[in-house]
Amino acid sequence: MAIAIAIASGKGGTGKTTISANLAVALAKFGKKVAVLDADIAMANLELIMGLEGKPITLNDVLAGKADIKDAIYEGPEGVLVIPAGVSLEKFRRAKPEKLEEVLKVIHDLVEILIIDCPAGIGKETLIAISSADGLIVVVNPEISSISDALKIIAITKRLGTDIIGAIVNRVSNESTELGVKAIETILEVPVIGVVPEDPHVRKAAAFGTPLVIMYPDSPAAQAIMEIAAKLVGAK
Ligand code: ADP
Numbered sequence: 306m307a308i309a310i311a312i313a314s315g316k317g318g319t320g321k322t323t324i325s326a327n328l329a330v331a332l333a334k335f336g337k338k339v340a341v342l343d344a345d346i347a348m349a350n351l352e353l354i355m356g357l358e359g360k361p362i363t364l365n366d367v368l369a370g371k372a373d374i375k376d377a378i379y380e381g382p383e384g385v386l387v388i389p390a391g392v393s394l395e396k397f398r399r400a401k402p403e404k405l406e407e408v409l410k411v412i413h414d415l416v417e418i419l420i421i422d423c424p425a426g427i428g429k430e431t432l433i434a435i436s437s438a439d440g441l442i443v444v445v446n447p448e449i450s451s452i453s454d455a456l457k458i459i460a461i462t463k464r465l466g467t468d469i470i471g472a473i474v475n476r477v478s479n480e481s482t483e484l485g486v487k488a489i490e491t492i493l494e495v496p497v498i499g500v501v502p503e504d505p506h507v508r509k510a511a512a513f514g515t516p517l518v519i520m521y522p523d524s525p526a527a528q529a530i531m532e533i534a535a536k537l538v539g540a541k
Pocket residue numbers: 314316317318319320321322323324475476477501502503504505507508511526
């Protein structure tokens with residue numbers, strides 16, 4: 306059965322897009338048919354990490370009623386289907402987020418696993434993504450402001466009736482000021498399904514427009530993401 310997973314965090318810059326892109330590729334490496342959609346329609350950057358920037362038809366055209374969703378799906382690394390949102394401000398202004406639910410249904414039917422990269426905050430796109438998804442993965446950094454925003458996302462997810470798969474703690478460098486995994490689990494009351502270290506390879510891969518798990522598969526962050534993918538595949 307196909308499963309849609311929303312990747313959200315509340316706070317900006319926690320690594321949602323990095324995790325979405327690389328988890329999608331990692332799951333494809335395990336033989337799954339995967340799609341990843343950029344629901345951050347205002348600040349789209351999934352396409353940059355996936356090496357697919359500048360595509361003529363994007364999700365924002367579809368949400369504006371100007372294009373068919375089938376024309377906004379592109380094949381990326383490892384055969385992952387990528388639905389970019391596009392960087393044009395003009396197209397973003399015309400996009401109607403209400404149409405997102407319908408779009409998600411169409412893509413859900415095409416793959417085994419759909420990853421939805423949510424924007425920061427709890428705006429319309431995030432709410433639609435979480436309520437349409439089968440499960441939520443919340444991405445946190447080991448600091449209190451991130452945990453507090455994640456609590457809001459978790460509360461909303463419960464209210465919307467969507468399952469919570471767990472939390473991924475990203476950018477861990479084991480400094481003494483960081484919150485530990487056990488403390489994070491206690492505060493969030495959800496399982497931590499992966500810990501991704503702070504790793505300079507993440508930025509290097511992004512600069513090249515190639516997913517980390519392809520460009521630097523042996524890097525600590527790539528290995529951590531592959532482990533999460535293995536767990537998700539094994540769990541189903
Ligand atoms: P979000 O989508 O939550 O806003 P991004 O995935 O765009 O976050 O990541 C924000 C920034 O942090 C990017 O510059 C990215 O390269 C960097 N980053 C994310 N995860 C890591 C990591 N594990 N190690 C180092 N840099 C990271």
